[in-house]
Amino acid sequence: MNGSVDPKSICVVVAAFNEACVIGRVIADLRETYPNVVVVDDGSSDATAACAVAAGAVVLRHPVNLGQGAALQTGIIYALARRAAFVATFDADGQHSSADIARMVRALTEHNAKVALGSRFLGNAVGMSLSRRITLRLAVLFTRLTTGLRVTDAHNGLRLFTRAAALKIRITQNRMAHASEISDQIVRHQLKYIEVPVTITYTPHSRVKGQTLLGAADIIGELVLGKLARGN
Amino acid sequence: MGIKILLTVGLLTFLFYGTSQREKSRFVFHATFAIAAAGVFFVWLPEQANHLAHLLGVGRGADLIFYCWILTSLIVAVNLHVLIRANLRLTTELARHLALSNPLEPPEQPPARFAAPSSPQYPTDDYKGATPTGAPPD
Numbered sequence: 209m210n211g212s213v214d215p216k217s218i219c220v221v222v223a224a225f226n227e228a229c230v231i232g233r234v235i236a237d238l239r240e241t242y243p244n245v246v247v248v249d250d251g252s253s254d255a256t257a258a259c260a261v262a263a264g265a266v267v268l269r270h271p272v273n274l275g276q277g278a279a280l281q282t283g284i285i286y287a288l289a290r291r292a293a294f295v296a297t298f299d300a301d302g303q304h305s306s307a308d309i310a311r312m313v314r315a316l317t318e319h320n321a322k323v324a325l326g327s328r329f330l331g332n333a334v335g336m337s338l339s340r341r342i343t344l345r346l347a348v349l350f351t352r353l354t355t356g357l358r359v360t361d362a363h364n365g366l367r368l369f370t371r372a373a374a375l376k377i378r379i380t381q382n383r384m385a386h387a388s389e390i391s392d393q394i395v396r397h398q399l400k401y402i403e404v405p406v407t408i409t410y411t412p413h414s415r416v417k418g419q420t421l422l423g424a425a426d427i428i429g430e431l432v433l434g435k436l437a438r439g440n
Numbered sequence: 441m442g443i444k445i446l447l448t449v450g451l452l453t454f455l456f457y458g459t460s461q462r463e464k465s466r467f468v469f470h471a472t473f474a475i476a477a478a479g480v481f482f483v484w485l486p487e488q489a490n491h492l493a494h495l496l497g498v499g500r501g502a503d504l505i506f507y508c509w510i511l512t513s514l515i516v517a518v519n520l521h522v523l524i525r526a527n528l529r530l531t532t533e534l535a536r537h538l539a540l541s542n543p544l545e546p547p548e549q550p551p552a553r554f555a556a557p558s559s560p561q562y563p564t565d566d567y568k569g570a571t572p573t574g575a576p577p578d
Contacts, residue, residue, distance in 0.1 A: 261547070268539040269542070270538075274531070278535070380529075
C-alpha cells in the first residue's frame with residue numbers, strides 16, 4: 209500500500225481532547241493499515257483514553273490540558289523513542305482520511321522529501337464553511353509572510369515527517385500556534401517539504417473544534433509573545 | 441496632606457517589595473527604586489512634574505505621570521506573561537514526563553514495536569529530546 213515502506217515503520221500520533229465520541233472509530237480506521245497508533249490524551253475529562261485503548265492505540269495521558277501542540281510533541285518523542293522511521297500527525301475529530309497517509313508516504317519517498325504537508329485546498333474540503341475558508345486563507349497568507357513557506361494550507365493537522373525531520377522539529381507552542389511554528393522550523397532547518405492533496409470532511413463535531421478568526425488572532429498573539437519569551 | 445502621606449506610604453511599601461527582590465532580579469530592584477523615588481518626589485513637589493512635562497512637550501504634569509504609568513503597566517504585563525510562559529514550560533515538561541512514563545498499552549497486544557528504518561536516508565540514532573528518560577525502553 210505504501211510502496212516499499214512498511215506500515216509498521218510509521219507511527220501515527222493523534223492528539224485528543226474530549227473526543228470519546230469519535231476516537232474509537234478514528235483509531236479503528238487507522239489501525240486497519242497502521243498498527244502503531246499513539247493517542248496523546250491531553251487531559252480529557254471524558255472517556256477518550258479508555259476508548260482509544262479499547263480501539264488498540266497506545267495512550268499517553270497528560271494529567272492536565274496543555275494544548276494540541278504539546279500533545280503532538282509528546283507523541284513525537286514517544287514515536288522517536290520507539291524508533292519509528294516515519295511520524296504522521298492525524299487529527300482526532302475524524303475529519304482526516306487514513307488513506308491519505310499512504311498517499312503522503314508515496315509522495316515523500318518519490319520526491320525524497322523530509323516532510324509531507326496535507327493540503328485541503330489542493331485536495332477536497334467537504335462541508336467547509338465560508339468563514340472557515342476565509343480564516344484558513346488568512347492563515348496561509350500569515351504563514352507565507354512570516355516564514356516564507358510557500359504552502360496552500362497552513363493549518364492542516366495531517367502531516368508526515370521522516371525520522372530525520374521529526375528529530376529536528378521541536379514544538380514549543382503548546383496550543384494552536386504550533387502549526388505556524390512547524391512551518392517556521394521547516395524553513396529554519398531547510399527541510400525539503402512537499403504538499404500533498406488530502407481530503408478533509410467536516411462534521412458537526414469537527415466544526416465546533418476548528419479555528420475561528422478570533423482564534424487566529426490568539427495564534428498571532430501566542431507567536432509574538434512566544435518570541436518575546438524566548439528572547440528574554 | 442492626608443493623600444500625600446497615603447501615597448508616600450504606598451510607594452515606600454512598593455520600594456520595600458523591590459528591595460526584597462534584589463537577589464532574584466536586579467532589574468526589578470532598580471526599577472522599583474527609580475519609580476518609588478520619582479513617585480515620592482512628584483507627590484511632594486507636584487509643580488516639578490509640570491515643569492518636567494513642559495520640558496518634554498506634554499501639557500500637564502498629571503498627563504506625563506499618566507503616560508508613564510501606562511507604559512510601566514504594559515512592561516509589567518509583558519514581564520508577567522513571560523514569567524507565566526516559563527512556568528508553563530516547566531508544567532509541560534512535567535506533564536510530558538508523566539505521560540511518557542506511564543503509557544497505557546491496549547489489552548492483549550504486545551507493546552508497540554516499529555520496524556527499524558530500512559533506508560539509509562532515515563537515521564537510526566537514538567532520540568535525544570527534551571524528556572527521553574521518561575520514554576519506555578525499546
